[in-house]
Amino acid sequence: MIGEKDIGQVYIQDRAIYSINTAINGPVPIDDIITADGWNHTRHLITANGSMSGPSFISYQNQTITILVTNHMINEAVTIHWHGIDQLGWPAMDGVAFVSQCPILPGQTFNYTFQPTFGGSYWYHSHVGNQRDMGMYGAFIVLRKRDPVPFELQHIVQIQEWNHLYNAMDLLYANVKENVKYPNSILINGRGKLKNNLAPLDILHVTKGNRCLLRLIGVSSMYVLLFAIHGLKLNVTETDGFEVIPTVVDKIIIYPAERYDFELDLDYAKEGIYNITVSILSSPNLTITPPIELGFLNVSIKNNGQAKDIPKSNENALHFLNFGFPKHHSSINGRIFRWPTVSALTQPSEVDTNCNGCTDEEICHCSHSLNLKSGSTIIMVLLNLGTGAAISHPIHMHGHTNEVLKMEFPEVTIDGQFTFTDDIKCSNTLPNMNSSYNNARWRNSSWNDYNKIPGINTIDPLRKDTIVVPYGGYVIIRIEARNPGVWFMHCHIDKHMVEGMALMLNESFEHIQVPNGLPTCHSYLTKMSGELGATSSLQTSSTGKITLS
Known part of the structure; x- marks a missing residue:
């Protein structure tokens, strides 16, 4: 039951919902019920304001927005991350538990x-455990003052896989259990169908002759999805909030957390109903033959400016980061991320980032952190190589959009065999195929000057906040360390992140500014000498506009 009216038990008939309560005449409004795929059993959810997806937030570029989040759950903490918003000047608002705030x-x-810097399609979700998979997500749209398509002709399309598991831990590990290989169904804007049932579906109403913009948001937790509207072409105009040269495609491959904006050409469309289909892609070989090669969107963007507060220096730094499962552990460079027990942003002296237990081939658990010097240009080589390589990873960097300078794929034979790239050297003693790639470097040392790398694009690179690192290959990205904060970087497949495929970027820490009165959090321990550890008080406010239950 959703809302104040006691709807009672309901049943589905001809894509409508009816109550067995005889006092309710006619169909029940579908917005009063979370139907998901129409399965006739109850499933535990965590939602924002009682709906799935949660309410969509609409703001304008550079407009200050305030959202009060009140936790009405009985036994779980929560934070809300505003995915893709760079939080320039607002590092404490990023919404990551034990990184930018206490839960x-x-x-x-x-x-x-906070104040969104760029227009585009974004979203929000819980950043505690797997609460996002249980319904805690929604769209966050930042309008530009001169958007080419009027807002009333725009539609939000959030797509995800869905299953019927009630328990949070079962949900988290479902994707690796032999008896649960795939989710039960696919949802579009929180609605779908199970097999051939007649559950209500989401319907987008458009008018022939009008421009029509769809904002496609991948809110899935694990799987790569293939989106299509049969009979219509999709003219992709943006990805992750940044414009691209318009590209017409039939289908879009979308990884967890990616976004694509596209227009529909309705001038020649016949009046009628067009089926929207979303399929799961399970093969590691996602470089599908044309015309649906858009999964990685390897196109050029139009120029976009970025706010600059920190002076730029002439210093460069190069980091190799290998995302994989050495010895079956989710990690980056063999470092399995251990969550701090305090807010790293506001209590940095209490966070131990020592990772000395890791070696070139040995893994360790630690609060992995990279220090980014203020004003420097950072080149990161995100790789997916070695004994721990298994699937492609959608990597999200908080606080930044990345300039994607190059993406290198493995060679794939006709029978589907992969030959990994040999551009990167992993070890002085082991062949690449036997190494964990915890301390990678360029095989050609002249490439340490990234301008000398063949195929590099430094003129008009694609910009993304969520970038796919291909299995057997690598991606070169560039950022400028001019957004002070502690920013989380992680695989956006929830299971991989929770297990440790993450790190913190400690950027320009000497310039960080945080609001007064932010709550602190501590463990309470008795030292061996018998002295008591320090205590602190938590400060809260009393009203809210988002309620979690």
Whole structure:
């Protein structure tokens, strides 16, 4: 039951919902019920304001927005991350538990106030455990003052896989259990169907002759999805909030957390209903033959400016980061991320980032952190190689959009065999195929000057906040360390992140500014000498505009 009216038990008939309560005449409004795929059993959800997806937030570029999040859950903490918003000047608003803030405990309220720098399609979701998979997500749209398509002709399309598991841990590990290889169904804007049932579906109403913009948001937790509207071409105009040279495709491959904006050409469309289909791609070989090679969107963008607060220096830094499963552990460079027990942004002296237990071939658990010097240009080579390579990874960097300078794929034979790239050297003693790639470097040392790398694009690179690192290959990205904060970087497949495929970027820490009065969090320990550890008080406010239950 959703809302104030006691709807009672319901049943589905001809894509409508009816209540067995005889006092309710006619169909029940579908917005009053979370139907998901129409399965006739109850499933535990965590939602924003009682709906799945949560309410869509619409703001304008450079407009200050305040959202109060109140936690009405009884036994779980929560934070809300505003995915793709760079939080320039607002590092404490990024919404990552134990990285940018202490979690919001039951009964507490947190005031998220920030100013989106760029227009585009974004979204929000919980950043605690796998609460996002249980319904805690929604769209966050930042309008530009001169968007080419009026807002009333825009549609939000959020797509995800869905299953019927009630328990959070079962949900998290479902994708690796032999008896649960695939989800039960696919949802579009929180609705779908199970096999041939007649559950209500989401319907987008468009008018022939009008421009029509669809904002496609991948809110899936694990799987790569293939989106299509049969009979219509999709003219892709943006990805992750940045414009691209318009590209017409039949289908879009979308990884977890990616976004694509596209227009529909309705001038020649016949009046009628067109089926929207979303399929799961399970093969590691996602470089599908044309015309649906858009999964990685290897196109050029139009020029976009970025706000600059920190002076730029002439210094460069090069980092190799290998995302994989050495010895079956989710990690980056063999470092399995251990979550801090305090807010790293506001209590940095209490966070131990020592990773000395790791070697070139040995893994370790630690609060992995990279220090980024203020004003420097950072080149990162994100790779997916060695004994731990298994699938492609959608990597999300908080606080930044990356300039994608190059993407290198493995060679794939006709029978589907992969030959990994040999551009990167992993070890002085082991062949690449036997190494964990925990300490990678260029095989050709002249490539340390990234301008000398063949095929590099430094003129008009694609910009993304969520970039796919291909299995057997690598991606070269560039950022400028001019957004002070502690930013999380991780695989956006939830299971991989929770297990440790993550790190923190400690950027320009000497310039970080945070609001007064932010809550702190501590363990309470008795030292061996018998002295008590320091204590602190938590501060909360009392009202909210998002409620979690």
